[in-house]
Amino acid sequence: MKRIxxxxxxxxxxxxxxxxxxxxxxxxxxxSNGSECLLKLCDAxxxxxxxxxxxxxxxxxxxxxxxxxxxxxxxxPIIVLTSRTELEHRDWTRNMxxxxxxxxxxxxxxxxxxxxxxxxDVEQPTGT
Amino acid sequence: MLKADRIGLVIVLASLSxxxxxxxxxxxxxxxxxxxxxxxxxxxxxxxxxGVPFEQLAPGGSQHGVLQVLQxxxxxxxxxxxxxxxxxxxxxxxxxxxxxxVPAARIPxxxxxxLGETQLGLLPKQRKIIEFHAPLLxxxxxxxxxxxxxxxxxxxxxxxxxxxxxxxxxxxxxxVPLFYFLLRREIRPVREASQEIGRLMDGESFRRLEITATGxxxxxxxxxxxxxxxxxxxxxxxxxxxxxxxxxxxxxxYRKNRIETVLETLPEAVLILDESGTITFANQKLAAMFGVSxxxxxxxxxxxxxxxxxxxxxxxxxxxxxxxxxxxxxxRFNLETAANQAIVTKTYPLFSPNRPxxxxxxxxxxxxxTQEALARQARADFVAHLSHELKSPLNVLGLxxxxxxxxxxxxxxxxxxxxxxxxxxxGRLSTLINGLLSMTQIENGSLTPDRxxxxxxxxxxxxxxxxxxxxxxRNYRFEFDAPRELNPxxxxxxxIRIAITNLLSNAVKYNLDGGEVxxxxxxxxxxxxxxxxDSGIGVSDDEAAKIFDKFYRSDDARVQSIGGHGLGLAxxxxxxxxxxxxxxxxxxxxxxxxxIINLWKETTAVKQxx
Numbered sequence: 239m240k241r242i243x244x245x246x247x248x249x250x251x252x253x254x255x256x257x258x259x260x261x262x263x264x265x266x267x268x269x270s271n272g273s274e275c276l277l278k279l280c281d282a283x284x285x286x287x288x289x290x291x292x293x294x295x296x297x298x299x300x301x302x303x304x305x306x307x308x309x310x311x312x313x314x315p316i317i318v319l320t321s322r323t324e325l326e327h328r329d330w331t332r333n334m335x336x337x338x339x340x341x342x343x344x345x346x347x348x349x350x351x352x353x354x355x356x357x358x359d360v361e362q363p364t365g366t
Numbered sequence: 367m368l369k370a371d372r373i374g375l376v377i378v379l380a381s382l383s384x385x386x387x388x389x390x391x392x393x394x395x396x397x398x399x400x401x402x403x404x405x406x407x408x409x410x411x412x413x414x415x416x417g418v419p420f421e422q423l424a425p426g427g428s429q430h431g432v433l434q435v436l437q438x439x440x441x442x443x444x445x446x447x448x449x450x451x452x453x454x455x456x457x458x459x460x461x462x463x464x465x466x467x468v469p470a471a472r473i474p475x476x477x478x479x480x481l482g483e484t485q486l487g488l489l490p491k492q493r494k495i496i497e498f499h500a501p502l503l504x505x506x507x508x509x510x511x512x513x514x515x516x517x518x519x520x521x522x523x524x525x526x527x528x529x530x531x532x533x534x535x536x537x538x539x540x541x542v543p544l545f546y547f548l549l550r551r552e553i554r555p556v557r558e559a560s561q562e563i564g565r566l567m568d569g570e571s572f573r574r575l576e577i578t579a580t581g582x583x584x585x586x587x588x589x590x591x592x593x594x595x596x597x598x599x600x601x602x603x604x605x606x607x608x609x610x611x612x613x614x615x616x617x618x619x620y621r622k623n624r625i626e627t628v629l630e631t632l633p634e635a636v637l638i639l640d641e642s643g644t645i646t647f648a649n650q651k652l653a654a655m656f657g658v659s660x661x662x663x664x665x666x667x668x669x670x671x672x673x674x675x676x677x678x679x680x681x682x683x684x685x686x687x688x689x690x691x692x693x694x695x696x697x698r699f700n701l702e703t704a705a706n707q708a709i710v711t712k713t714y715p716l717f718s719p720n721r722p723x724x725x726x727x728x729x730x731x732x733x734x735x736t737q738e739a740l741a742r743q744a745r746a747d748f749v750a751h752l753s754h755e756l757k758s759p760l761n762v763l764g765l766x767x768x769x770x771x772x773x774x775x776x777x778x779x780x781x782x783x784x785x786x787x788x789x790x791x792x793g794r795l796s797t798l799i800n801g802l803l804s805m806t807q808i809e810n811g812s813l814t815p816d817r818x819x820x821x822x823x824x825x826x827x828x829x830x831x832x833x834x835x836x837x838x839x840r841n842y843r844f845e846f847d848a849p850r851e852l853n854p855x856x857x858x859x860x861x862i863r864i865a866i867t868n869l870l871s872n873a874v875k876y877n878l879d880g881g882e883v884x885x886x887x888x889x890x891x892x893x894x895x896x897x898x899x900d901s902g903i904g905v906s907d908d909e910a911a912k913i914f915d916k917f918y919r920s921d922d923a924r925v926q927s928i929g930g931h932g933l934g935l936a937x938x939x940x941x942x943x944x945x946x947x948x949x950x951x952x953x954x955x956x957x958x959x960x961x962i963i964n965l966w967k968e969t970t971a972v973k974q975x976x
């Protein structure tokens with residue numbers, strides 16, 4: 239079963255996404271901010287990472303940069319949920335591979351479909 | 367006049383001196399001719415007498431012999447004495463003028479000096495005498511001497527000569543003044559002309575001299591008057607020219623000042639180059655922009671006062687042949703002297719009014735668009751913040767509504783959770799939208815405060831209770847301290863309530879477990895102060911500087927972990943400003959923060975109303 243890490247400071251968001259993704263057959267882990275997520279990554283790497291940007295302690299941007307530094311050859315894709323559509327708000331991802339943006343408001347269905355397609359591209363999903 | 371008198375005096379003195387000189391010469395001539403006369407007479411007489419036998423000269427007894435005869439013959443004022451002396455010098459016979467004692471004989475020893483003359487200086491105040499003497503010989507034997515004395519002729523005017531001298535002096539004396547007055551009469555026109563010229567010089571005017579003169583002087587005066595007329599008209603022309611020059615110079619100065627004043631008054635920094643690219647004008651604002659004086663810009667090469675490569679390149683383009691100047695140019699750059707300063711230069715060719723085809727220089731306008739750039743940035747930030755703040759609750763609403771349609775969302779448990787989350791997010795959205803609306807209304811001036819006399823204690827108390835309720839079961843200590851006898855204040859009740867509520871809401875939100883929320887109202891003679899204090903996480907110096915900015919949220923994790931739009935304090939500040947009050951923050955506390963709203967009382971109005 240593929241493991242997906244969700245990072246968001248808003249508990250209801252994690253709750254809903256967890257429901258949707260678990261229903262789609264994924265194992266879901268969560269963190270309420272970037273630093274908490276980094277700690278969890280040290281234990282085990284997920285197959286997929288979904289993160290918000292505006293979070294206390296460590297933002298999504300800082301988290302991505304830290305991951306890029308700590309795991310330069312990471313295999314898991316990252317999806318950043320953002321309300322910012324301007325290109326300059328995405329400048330910092332220029333040198334990062336395997337990273338995509340999804341604009342808010344987010345749809346669970348679309349997220350599940352994007353994750354499914356992305357993982358399919360890498361290898362055939364073992365889930366349903 | 368004094369000068370003329372002095373000349374007259376000199377002339378009189380000169381004439382007197384001339385008369386005196388003439389008189390002296392005449393007297394001198396007379397004197398020497400008489401002396402010669404006496405000498406020839408004396409010599410010839412003494413020679414004649416020396417030839418007379420001694421006995422005849424001195425017959426003895428009371429006879430005087432020849433001398434007697436001589437006395438009668440010698441009826442002359444000058445005759446002094448005649449004396450016959452023997453070898454020893456004793457007088458044998460003598461004859462003298464009245465009252466004269468014959469001086470003692472001084473007979474020379476040498477025979478060669480026997481014949482001669484001697485001057486005898488007698489007693490003082492006595493006339494000098496000239497004596498002729500000769501030996502008396504008889505058969506070769508010296509018998510004695512004959513002495514003949516004459517008075518030395520007197521040097522002076524004699525009575526009979528006075529009339530002659532008077533006759534000579536009088537015409538001289540009369541003629542000299544006559545000549546003098548004639549001379550004066552002749553030179554009078556010259557003198558008058560001189561005085562007239564003096565007056566003209568004093569009056570600084572040129573006109574003809576009204577002086578009548580004849581002869582050569584008349585010609586001179588006519589020529590002189592002609593010269594005066596020519597010079598006068600020339601000077602008048604010059605004065606006219608000078609007036610015209612002064613007027614046109616004043617006009618030019620006025621025009622120059624007017625243009626420079628306009629250029630100085632412009633809100634932009636201005637630089638003017640001539641056709642060779644030399645800087646001919648720089649206004650004060652340009653000097654201030656580069657932090658140097660105007661003189662430095664005009665006198666020093668650009669690299670002395672400007673570090674910016676873009677500007678140096680721009681100025682270089684207009685120097686030398688200036689080929690690049692016939693177009694309007696816009697360059698944006700940042701000055702190194704001021705970080706984040708956005709300067710836009712626009713250059714315009716200046717065309718000659720008479721020959722519009724040829725450029726006579728370049729006008730460069732430096733426009734400081736920092737404020738505009740900041741405003742643009744602020745607008746962009748605002749929109750970004752707003753979209754973020756709106757999209758976050760919308761995101762949650764979307765996620766829940768979508769999930770409710772799936773199987774997982776159909777459980778009773780999820781439905782209750784969804785209802786609560788949706789209510790919370792709608793509340794968040796509502797607060798955000800209300801805050802934005804109020805703020806927008808205040809900012810664009812469409813919201814005018816509806817001021818009434820408000821019992822501040824009641825308003826504050828209601829807000830306080832609301833805050834206490836919102837805290838729920840959190841372990842906070844609430845304290846409300848407002849005097850009951852507080853005077854009503856002229857404010858917009860709803861707006862002031864929003865302001866107090868915002869402060870109380872923050873005091874609850876950012877508090878710590880077991881913390882305190884305290885609302886105090888104090889009244890002084892001229893103001894009312896509403897203090898909202900908490901014992902929460904506090905405010906740092908950096909945060910305090912921006913805490914009233916719109917959408918400002920601290921980076922502090924404790925703040926980030928608490929929901930908020932960054933609008934509450936900005937709105938509170940705007941509301942207080944609208945009431946001409948002040949909102950301050952006391953963050954130098956050991957714990958928590960204290961916000962103070964200061965509202966000025968309109969004392970007189972309030973008291974009258976009560």
